[in-house]
Amino acid sequence: MAIPRAARTQRRTRIQEEKEEVILEAALDVFSVHGFRGSTIDQIADVAGMSKPNVLYYFRTKEAMHRALIDRVLFTWLEPLRAFDANGNPESEIRSYIRRKLEMARDIPRESRLFANEMLQGAPHIEDELRGPLKSLVDEKAEVIRTWAKAGKIAKCDPYHLIFSIWSTTQHYADFDVQVRAVLGQEHSGEGRFEDAARYLEKLFVDGLGIRHT
Amino acid sequence: MAIPRAARTQRRTRIQEEKEEVILEAALDVFSVHGFRGSTIDQIADVAGMSKPNVLYYFRTKEAMHRALIDRVLFTWLEPLRAFDANGNPESEIRSYIRRKLEMARDIPRESRLFANEMLQGAPHIEDELRGPLKSLVDEKAEVIRTWAKAGKIAKCDPYHLIFSIWSTTQHYADFDVQVRAVLGQEHSGEGRFEDAARYLEKLFVDGLGIRHT
Protein backbone atom coordinates (compact mmCIF):
# COMPACT_ATOMS: atom_id res chain seq x y z
CA MET A 1 0.00 0.00 0.00
CA ALA A 2 1.07 3.56 -0.57
CA ILE A 3 2.46 5.47 2.37
CA PRO A 4 0.31 8.47 3.23
CA ARG A 5 2.03 11.79 3.22
CA ALA A 6 2.02 12.50 6.94
CA ALA A 7 4.02 9.37 7.74
CA ARG A 8 6.70 10.11 5.18
CA THR A 9 9.92 11.99 5.60
CA GLN A 10 10.98 12.26 1.98
CA ARG A 11 10.45 15.15 -0.44
CA ARG A 12 6.99 15.95 -1.60
CA THR A 13 6.01 15.08 -5.13
CA ARG A 14 4.74 17.58 -7.65
CA ILE A 15 1.37 15.87 -7.50
CA GLN A 16 1.34 16.05 -3.74
CA GLU A 17 2.07 19.73 -3.82
CA GLU A 18 -0.70 20.36 -6.31
CA LYS A 19 -3.34 18.17 -4.75
CA GLU A 20 -2.73 19.38 -1.24
CA GLU A 21 -3.21 22.89 -2.58
CA VAL A 22 -6.49 21.93 -4.26
CA ILE A 23 -7.74 20.24 -1.11
CA LEU A 24 -6.88 23.13 1.19
CA GLU A 25 -8.53 25.51 -1.23
CA ALA A 26 -11.69 23.41 -1.15
CA ALA A 27 -11.46 22.98 2.61
CA LEU A 28 -11.28 26.74 3.02
CA ASP A 29 -14.45 27.05 0.99
CA VAL A 30 -16.29 24.62 3.19
CA PHE A 31 -14.84 25.22 6.67
CA SER A 32 -15.18 29.00 6.38
CA VAL A 33 -18.92 28.68 5.86
CA HIS A 34 -19.94 25.76 8.04
CA GLY A 35 -17.27 25.60 10.70
CA PHE A 36 -15.43 22.46 11.69
CA ARG A 37 -18.30 20.36 12.97
CA GLY A 38 -20.68 21.50 10.26
CA SER A 39 -18.33 20.56 7.45
CA THR A 40 -17.97 17.09 5.98
CA ILE A 41 -15.13 15.42 4.16
CA ASP A 42 -17.55 14.51 1.40
CA GLN A 43 -18.35 18.18 0.84
CA ILE A 44 -14.68 19.06 0.65
CA ALA A 45 -13.92 16.15 -1.66
CA ASP A 46 -16.78 17.27 -3.85
CA VAL A 47 -15.53 20.84 -4.12
CA ALA A 48 -11.99 19.59 -4.67
CA GLY A 49 -13.23 17.33 -7.45
CA MET A 50 -11.80 14.15 -6.05
CA SER A 51 -12.99 11.11 -4.14
CA LYS A 52 -13.16 11.04 -0.37
CA PRO A 53 -10.49 8.36 0.08
CA ASN A 54 -8.26 10.37 -2.19
CA VAL A 55 -8.62 13.41 0.02
CA LEU A 56 -7.88 11.24 3.04
CA TYR A 57 -4.77 10.00 1.30
CA TYR A 58 -3.27 13.49 1.58
CA PHE A 59 -4.74 14.44 4.93
CA ARG A 60 -5.36 11.51 7.19
CA THR A 61 -8.13 13.10 9.20
CA LYS A 62 -10.56 15.98 8.99
CA GLU A 63 -8.71 17.57 11.87
CA ALA A 64 -5.40 17.40 10.01
CA MET A 65 -6.93 19.33 7.12
CA HIS A 66 -8.37 21.93 9.43
CA ARG A 67 -5.10 22.22 11.29
CA ALA A 68 -3.06 22.72 8.12
CA LEU A 69 -5.53 25.33 6.97
CA ILE A 70 -5.49 27.27 10.24
CA ASP A 71 -1.70 27.25 10.38
CA ARG A 72 -1.38 28.62 6.89
CA VAL A 73 -4.06 31.24 7.25
CA LEU A 74 -2.96 32.46 10.66
CA PHE A 75 0.33 33.65 9.25
CA THR A 76 -1.23 35.56 6.37
CA TRP A 77 -3.88 37.06 8.53
CA LEU A 78 -1.50 38.68 10.99
CA GLU A 79 0.76 40.12 8.31
CA PRO A 80 -0.72 43.65 8.47
CA LEU A 81 -0.28 43.86 12.23
CA ARG A 82 3.32 42.71 11.89
CA ALA A 83 3.90 45.50 9.39
CA PHE A 84 2.71 48.05 11.92
CA ASP A 85 5.82 50.17 12.29
CA ALA A 86 6.97 51.86 15.49
CA ASN A 87 9.11 54.30 13.54
CA GLY A 88 6.41 55.43 11.16
CA ASN A 89 4.13 58.29 12.12
CA PRO A 90 0.85 57.39 13.82
CA GLU A 91 -1.48 58.79 11.20
CA SER A 92 -0.04 56.97 8.21
CA GLU A 93 0.50 53.77 10.17
CA ILE A 94 -3.08 53.64 11.35
CA ARG A 95 -4.46 54.65 7.99
CA SER A 96 -2.51 51.99 6.17
CA TYR A 97 -3.31 49.36 8.77
CA ILE A 98 -7.01 50.02 8.28
CA ARG A 99 -6.59 49.94 4.51
CA ARG A 100 -4.69 46.69 4.53
CA LYS A 101 -7.21 45.00 6.76
CA LEU A 102 -10.06 46.22 4.58
CA GLU A 103 -8.32 44.98 1.47
CA MET A 104 -7.99 41.58 3.07
CA ALA A 105 -11.65 41.60 4.06
CA ARG A 106 -12.41 42.29 0.41
CA ASP A 107 -9.90 40.00 -1.26
CA ILE A 108 -9.69 37.02 1.07
CA PRO A 109 -12.92 37.00 3.08
CA ARG A 110 -12.94 33.23 3.50
CA GLU A 111 -9.84 33.40 5.66
CA SER A 112 -11.54 35.91 7.90
CA ARG A 113 -14.63 33.74 8.19
CA LEU A 114 -12.56 30.68 8.99
CA PHE A 115 -11.17 32.48 12.01
CA ALA A 116 -14.50 33.94 12.98
CA ASN A 117 -15.98 30.46 12.97
CA GLU A 118 -13.13 29.22 15.10
CA MET A 119 -13.61 32.07 17.58
CA LEU A 120 -17.34 31.53 17.87
CA GLN A 121 -16.72 27.94 18.78
CA GLY A 122 -14.34 28.98 21.52
CA ALA A 123 -11.16 28.45 19.48
CA PRO A 124 -10.77 24.81 20.54
CA HIS A 125 -8.02 24.25 17.96
CA ILE A 126 -5.97 27.42 18.28
CA GLU A 127 -6.18 28.60 21.86
CA ASP A 128 -2.46 28.05 22.26
CA GLU A 129 -1.66 30.22 19.27
CA LEU A 130 -3.87 32.96 20.69
CA ARG A 131 -2.29 32.95 24.11
CA GLY A 132 1.21 32.61 22.70
CA PRO A 133 2.30 34.19 19.41
CA LEU A 134 -0.78 36.35 18.94
CA LYS A 135 -0.70 37.82 22.42
CA SER A 136 3.02 38.52 22.11
CA LEU A 137 2.55 40.35 18.84
CA VAL A 138 -0.31 42.41 20.19
CA ASP A 139 1.59 43.19 23.38
CA GLU A 140 4.46 44.47 21.28
CA LYS A 141 2.27 46.71 19.12
CA ALA A 142 0.30 47.89 22.13
CA GLU A 143 3.57 49.13 23.57
CA VAL A 144 4.21 51.09 20.38
CA ILE A 145 0.83 52.76 20.67
CA ARG A 146 1.41 53.56 24.32
CA THR A 147 4.70 55.20 23.39
CA TRP A 148 2.94 57.35 20.82
CA ALA A 149 0.40 58.38 23.45
CA LYS A 150 3.11 59.29 25.95
CA ALA A 151 4.85 61.37 23.30
CA GLY A 152 1.57 63.22 22.76
CA LYS A 153 1.28 62.01 19.19
CA ILE A 154 -2.10 60.45 19.79
CA ALA A 155 -4.66 60.75 22.56
CA LYS A 156 -4.30 58.50 25.58
CA CYS A 157 -6.36 55.41 25.06
CA ASP A 158 -6.32 51.71 25.84
CA PRO A 159 -4.12 50.27 23.07
CA TYR A 160 -5.64 46.79 23.29
CA HIS A 161 -9.16 48.01 22.78
CA LEU A 162 -7.88 50.20 19.98
CA ILE A 163 -6.53 47.15 18.20
CA PHE A 164 -9.74 45.23 18.86
CA SER A 165 -11.77 48.04 17.35
CA ILE A 166 -9.70 48.08 14.17
CA TRP A 167 -9.93 44.33 13.87
CA SER A 168 -13.66 44.24 14.40
CA THR A 169 -14.62 47.15 12.16
CA THR A 170 -12.59 45.89 9.23
CA GLN A 171 -13.28 42.17 9.51
CA HIS A 172 -16.96 42.99 9.80
CA TYR A 173 -17.02 43.55 6.03
CA ALA A 174 -15.87 39.97 5.47
CA ASP A 175 -17.71 38.15 8.25
CA PHE A 176 -21.02 40.00 8.02
CA ASP A 177 -20.92 40.54 4.28
CA VAL A 178 -24.50 39.34 3.78
CA GLN A 179 -25.82 41.75 6.34
CA VAL A 180 -23.80 44.64 4.96
CA ARG A 181 -25.12 43.97 1.47
CA ALA A 182 -28.68 43.57 2.69
CA VAL A 183 -28.63 46.83 4.60
CA LEU A 184 -26.85 48.86 1.95
CA GLY A 185 -29.21 47.60 -0.72
CA GLN A 186 -28.31 46.46 -4.18
CA GLU A 187 -27.26 49.90 -5.40
CA HIS A 188 -24.47 50.24 -2.82
CA SER A 189 -23.34 46.63 -2.75
CA GLY A 190 -20.69 47.01 -5.43
CA GLU A 191 -17.05 46.90 -4.54
CA GLY A 192 -17.33 50.63 -3.84
CA ARG A 193 -18.54 49.91 -0.34
CA PHE A 194 -14.98 49.08 0.66
CA GLU A 195 -13.82 52.50 -0.47
CA ASP A 196 -16.66 54.12 1.48
CA ALA A 197 -15.79 52.04 4.51
CA ALA A 198 -12.11 52.98 4.25
CA ARG A 199 -12.91 56.67 4.05
CA TYR A 200 -15.27 56.52 6.98
CA LEU A 201 -13.07 54.36 9.19
CA GLU A 202 -9.89 56.29 8.54
CA LYS A 203 -11.58 59.49 9.55
CA LEU A 204 -13.21 57.88 12.57
CA PHE A 205 -9.92 56.59 13.92
CA VAL A 206 -7.72 59.54 13.02
CA ASP A 207 -10.12 62.02 14.57
CA GLY A 208 -11.20 59.67 17.32
CA LEU A 209 -7.62 59.17 18.40
CA GLY A 210 -6.94 62.88 18.34
CA ILE A 211 -4.23 62.56 15.73
CA ARG A 212 -3.03 65.93 14.51
CA HIS A 213 -2.87 66.12 10.74
CA THR A 214 0.60 66.85 9.51
CA MET B 1 -51.00 9.36 19.14
CA ALA B 2 -50.33 12.76 20.56
CA ILE B 3 -50.71 15.72 18.27
CA PRO B 4 -47.48 17.71 18.01
CA ARG B 5 -47.67 21.34 18.91
CA ALA B 6 -47.17 22.80 15.45
CA ALA B 7 -50.20 21.06 14.00
CA ARG B 8 -52.48 22.26 16.75
CA THR B 9 -54.59 25.38 16.86
CA GLN B 10 -55.63 25.30 20.50
CA ARG B 11 -54.10 27.06 23.49
CA ARG B 12 -50.71 25.99 24.72
CA THR B 13 -50.48 24.01 27.89
CA ARG B 14 -48.42 25.04 30.90
CA ILE B 15 -46.13 22.13 30.21
CA GLN B 16 -45.75 23.17 26.61
CA GLU B 17 -44.83 26.67 27.63
CA GLU B 18 -42.24 25.43 30.07
CA LYS B 19 -40.69 22.73 27.92
CA GLU B 20 -40.48 24.88 24.82
CA GLU B 21 -38.64 27.42 26.93
CA VAL B 22 -36.22 24.77 28.21
CA ILE B 23 -35.61 23.49 24.69
CA LEU B 24 -35.00 26.92 23.17
CA GLU B 25 -32.63 27.72 26.00
CA ALA B 26 -30.68 24.54 25.29
CA ALA B 27 -30.85 25.13 21.55
CA LEU B 28 -29.37 28.59 22.04
CA ASP B 29 -26.51 27.01 23.94
CA VAL B 30 -25.76 24.60 21.14
CA PHE B 31 -26.59 26.56 17.98
CA SER B 32 -24.67 29.63 19.13
CA VAL B 33 -21.49 27.61 19.38
CA HIS B 34 -21.68 25.13 16.53
CA GLY B 35 -23.99 26.77 14.03
CA PHE B 36 -26.94 25.07 12.41
CA ARG B 37 -25.20 22.27 10.57
CA GLY B 38 -22.73 21.61 13.34
CA SER B 39 -25.41 21.17 15.97
CA THR B 40 -27.32 17.95 16.61
CA ILE B 41 -30.71 17.32 18.13
CA ASP B 42 -29.07 14.85 20.46
CA GLN B 43 -26.82 17.58 21.85
CA ILE B 44 -29.76 19.88 22.40
CA ALA B 45 -31.84 17.14 23.99
CA ASP B 46 -28.92 16.38 26.26
CA VAL B 47 -28.53 19.98 27.42
CA ALA B 48 -32.29 20.29 27.82
CA GLY B 49 -32.29 17.14 29.92
CA MET B 50 -34.86 15.32 27.86
CA SER B 51 -34.96 12.58 25.25
CA LYS B 52 -34.59 13.32 21.56
CA PRO B 53 -38.11 12.22 20.60
CA ASN B 54 -39.44 14.38 23.40
CA VAL B 55 -37.68 17.41 21.95
CA LEU B 56 -39.09 16.53 18.55
CA TYR B 57 -42.53 16.39 20.09
CA TYR B 58 -42.35 20.14 20.68
CA PHE B 59 -40.41 21.11 17.59
CA ARG B 60 -41.00 18.81 14.68
CA THR B 61 -37.67 19.47 12.99
CA LYS B 62 -34.26 20.89 13.76
CA GLU B 63 -35.08 23.74 11.40
CA ALA B 64 -38.24 24.58 13.34
CA MET B 65 -36.21 24.95 16.52
CA HIS B 66 -33.67 27.14 14.82
CA ARG B 67 -36.35 29.23 13.24
CA ALA B 68 -38.18 29.80 16.53
CA LEU B 69 -34.89 30.76 18.16
CA ILE B 70 -33.90 33.23 15.47
CA ASP B 71 -37.30 34.89 15.48
CA ARG B 72 -37.22 35.40 19.22
CA VAL B 73 -33.65 36.61 19.36
CA LEU B 74 -33.91 38.96 16.40
CA PHE B 75 -36.43 41.09 18.24
CA THR B 76 -34.33 41.40 21.41
CA TRP B 77 -31.19 42.06 19.51
CA LEU B 78 -32.48 45.09 17.65
CA GLU B 79 -34.01 46.71 20.72
CA PRO B 80 -31.12 49.15 21.32
CA LEU B 81 -31.22 50.42 17.75
CA ARG B 82 -34.96 50.92 18.02
CA ALA B 83 -34.39 53.00 21.13
CA PHE B 84 -32.07 55.29 19.20
CA ASP B 85 -33.91 58.58 19.53
CA ALA B 86 -34.00 61.30 16.90
CA ASN B 87 -34.95 63.91 19.48
CA GLY B 88 -32.16 63.14 21.91
CA ASN B 89 -28.80 64.84 21.52
CA PRO B 90 -26.18 63.03 19.47
CA GLU B 91 -23.62 62.61 22.21
CA SER B 92 -25.89 60.96 24.76
CA GLU B 93 -27.68 58.89 22.14
CA ILE B 94 -24.46 57.47 20.77
CA ARG B 95 -22.96 56.93 24.19
CA SER B 96 -25.99 55.07 25.43
CA TYR B 97 -26.27 53.06 22.24
CA ILE B 98 -22.70 51.87 22.67
CA ARG B 99 -23.32 51.09 26.34
CA ARG B 100 -26.46 49.13 25.64
CA LYS B 101 -24.80 47.08 22.94
CA LEU B 102 -21.84 46.37 25.19
CA GLU B 103 -24.14 45.33 28.01
CA MET B 104 -25.82 42.91 25.67
CA ALA B 105 -22.47 41.54 24.52
CA ARG B 106 -21.70 40.95 28.18
CA ASP B 107 -25.06 39.68 29.40
CA ILE B 108 -26.42 37.75 26.45
CA PRO B 109 -23.42 36.78 24.31
CA ARG B 110 -25.02 33.60 23.01
CA GLU B 111 -27.60 35.61 21.14
CA SER B 112 -24.83 37.57 19.46
CA ARG B 113 -23.01 34.40 18.51
CA LEU B 114 -26.15 32.84 17.12
CA PHE B 115 -26.44 35.73 14.68
CA ALA B 116 -22.78 35.77 13.89
CA ASN B 117 -22.95 32.09 13.00
CA GLU B 118 -25.93 32.76 10.80
CA MET B 119 -24.13 35.61 9.03
CA LEU B 120 -21.00 33.57 8.43
CA GLN B 121 -23.09 30.95 6.73
CA GLY B 122 -24.63 33.51 4.44
CA ALA B 123 -27.81 33.98 6.48
CA PRO B 124 -29.70 31.24 4.62
CA HIS B 125 -32.55 31.34 7.14
CA ILE B 126 -33.00 35.08 7.68
CA GLU B 127 -32.08 36.86 4.50
CA ASP B 128 -35.64 38.10 4.17
CA GLU B 129 -35.58 39.65 7.62
CA LEU B 130 -32.32 41.38 6.77
CA ARG B 131 -33.56 42.89 3.54
CA GLY B 132 -36.93 43.77 5.04
CA PRO B 133 -37.38 44.84 8.65
CA LEU B 134 -33.68 45.27 9.45
CA LYS B 135 -32.92 47.40 6.41
CA SER B 136 -35.98 49.56 7.10
CA LEU B 137 -34.93 50.17 10.66
CA VAL B 138 -31.39 51.02 9.69
CA ASP B 139 -32.57 53.29 6.88
CA GLU B 140 -34.70 55.16 9.39
CA LYS B 141 -31.88 55.63 11.87
CA ALA B 142 -29.42 56.52 9.13
CA GLU B 143 -31.73 59.35 8.22
CA VAL B 144 -31.61 60.59 11.81
CA ILE B 145 -27.84 60.61 11.73
CA ARG B 146 -27.82 62.42 8.42
CA THR B 147 -30.09 65.07 9.89
CA TRP B 148 -27.69 65.55 12.79
CA ALA B 149 -24.83 65.96 10.36
CA LYS B 150 -26.73 68.52 8.28
CA ALA B 151 -27.51 70.46 11.45
CA GLY B 152 -23.78 70.50 12.21
CA LYS B 153 -24.25 68.49 15.39
CA ILE B 154 -21.86 65.80 14.23
CA ALA B 155 -19.28 65.59 11.47
CA LYS B 156 -20.43 64.51 8.04
CA CYS B 157 -19.99 60.80 7.68
CA ASP B 158 -21.60 57.80 6.07
CA PRO B 159 -24.36 56.87 8.53
CA TYR B 160 -24.51 53.25 7.41
CA HIS B 161 -20.85 52.62 8.01
CA LEU B 162 -21.19 54.43 11.32
CA ILE B 163 -23.85 51.97 12.39
CA PHE B 164 -21.76 49.03 11.12
CA SER B 165 -18.81 50.22 13.14
CA ILE B 166 -20.82 50.42 16.35
CA TRP B 167 -22.27 46.99 15.73
CA SER B 168 -18.94 45.39 15.00
CA THR B 169 -16.92 46.98 17.81
CA THR B 170 -19.47 46.08 20.47
CA GLN B 171 -20.45 42.62 19.27
CA HIS B 172 -16.78 41.80 19.00
CA TYR B 173 -16.70 41.36 22.77
CA ALA B 174 -19.32 38.63 22.54
CA ASP B 175 -18.32 36.91 19.31
CA PHE B 176 -14.55 37.00 19.79
CA ASP B 177 -14.61 36.63 23.55
CA VAL B 178 -11.94 33.90 23.55
CA GLN B 179 -9.56 36.02 21.56
CA VAL B 180 -10.17 39.09 23.69
CA ARG B 181 -9.49 37.11 26.85
CA ALA B 182 -6.41 35.49 25.38
CA VAL B 183 -4.90 38.79 24.29
CA LEU B 184 -5.77 40.69 27.44
CA GLY B 185 -4.36 37.93 29.59
CA GLN B 186 -5.85 36.52 32.74
CA GLU B 187 -5.35 39.68 34.79
CA HIS B 188 -7.58 41.80 32.52
CA SER B 189 -10.15 39.16 31.67
CA GLY B 190 -12.51 40.01 34.50
CA GLU B 191 -15.77 41.77 33.82
CA GLY B 192 -13.87 45.03 34.01
CA ARG B 193 -12.89 44.70 30.38
CA PHE B 194 -16.39 45.77 29.39
CA GLU B 195 -16.01 48.98 31.36
CA ASP B 196 -12.64 49.61 29.70
CA ALA B 197 -14.15 48.92 26.31
CA ALA B 198 -17.05 51.27 26.99
CA ARG B 199 -14.72 54.07 28.02
CA TYR B 200 -12.50 53.60 25.00
CA LEU B 201 -15.30 53.20 22.47
CA GLU B 202 -17.36 56.12 23.73
CA LYS B 203 -14.35 58.39 23.42
CA LEU B 204 -13.44 57.00 20.03
CA PHE B 205 -16.88 57.64 18.59
CA VAL B 206 -17.61 60.95 20.29
CA ASP B 207 -14.27 62.41 19.23
CA GLY B 208 -14.18 60.55 15.94
CA LEU B 209 -17.56 61.94 14.96
CA GLY B 210 -16.53 65.43 15.94
CA ILE B 211 -19.23 65.73 18.54
CA ARG B 212 -18.87 68.90 20.58
CA HIS B 213 -19.13 68.25 24.29
CA THR B 214 -22.00 70.14 25.83
Next chain:
DNA sequence: AGATAATTTGACCGATTGGTAAACATTACA
Protein backbone atom coordinates in the same frame (compact mmCIF):
# COMPACT_ATOMS: atom_id res chain seq x y z
C1' DA C 1 10.11 -1.56 -21.60
C1' DG C 2 9.86 -3.17 -17.01
C1' DA C 3 9.94 -2.53 -12.18
C1' DT C 4 8.84 0.19 -8.46
C1' DA C 5 6.68 3.68 -6.03
C1' DA C 6 2.85 6.92 -5.89
C1' DT C 7 -1.91 7.80 -6.65
C1' DT C 8 -6.87 6.82 -7.11
C1' DT C 9 -11.05 4.38 -6.48
C1' DG C 10 -15.15 1.37 -5.09
C1' DA C 11 -16.71 -1.26 -1.56
C1' DC C 12 -17.24 -1.27 2.95
C1' DC C 13 -17.18 -0.45 8.38
C1' DG C 14 -19.25 0.97 12.80
C1' DA C 15 -21.02 5.22 14.73
C1' DT C 16 -23.97 9.06 14.40
C1' DT C 17 -27.40 11.75 11.99
C1' DG C 18 -32.51 13.61 11.65
C1' DG C 19 -36.67 11.70 12.26
C1' DT C 20 -40.74 8.05 13.05
C1' DA C 21 -43.99 4.51 15.25
C1' DA C 22 -46.19 2.84 18.77
C1' DA C 23 -46.48 1.56 23.46
C1' DC C 24 -46.58 3.59 27.85
C1' DA C 25 -47.23 7.27 31.51
C1' DT C 26 -49.14 11.39 33.11
C1' DT C 27 -52.17 15.22 33.33
C1' DA C 28 -56.45 17.83 33.09
C1' DC C 29 -61.14 17.94 33.43
C1' DA C 30 -66.01 16.15 33.68
Next chain:
DNA sequence: TGTAATGTTTACCAATCGGTCAAATTATCT
Protein backbone atom coordinates in the same frame (compact mmCIF):
# COMPACT_ATOMS: atom_id res chain seq x y z
C1' DT D 1 -62.90 8.62 39.84
C1' DG D 2 -62.87 7.69 35.10
C1' DT D 3 -61.43 8.92 30.70
C1' DA D 4 -59.73 11.44 26.98
C1' DA D 5 -56.02 14.36 25.79
C1' DT D 6 -51.34 15.29 26.53
C1' DG D 7 -46.70 14.01 27.37
C1' DT D 8 -42.67 10.63 27.42
C1' DT D 9 -39.95 6.76 26.21
C1' DT D 10 -37.97 2.60 23.87
C1' DA D 11 -36.98 0.72 19.73
C1' DC D 12 -36.13 1.56 15.36
C1' DC D 13 -35.32 3.49 10.35
C1' DA D 14 -32.67 5.03 6.23
C1' DA D 15 -29.12 8.31 5.29
C1' DT D 16 -24.86 10.21 6.26
C1' DC D 17 -20.76 10.56 9.06
C1' DG D 18 -15.36 9.87 9.49
C1' DG D 19 -12.37 6.59 8.17
C1' DT D 20 -10.22 1.85 6.29
C1' DC D 21 -8.80 -1.56 2.91
C1' DA D 22 -7.30 -3.81 -0.98
C1' DA D 23 -7.37 -3.69 -5.69
C1' DA D 24 -6.64 -1.04 -9.75
C1' DT D 25 -4.46 2.71 -12.08
C1' DT D 26 -0.91 6.01 -13.09
C1' DA D 27 3.55 8.30 -12.79
C1' DT D 28 8.57 7.84 -12.24
C1' DC D 29 12.98 6.14 -12.93
C1' DT D 30 16.49 2.94 -14.77
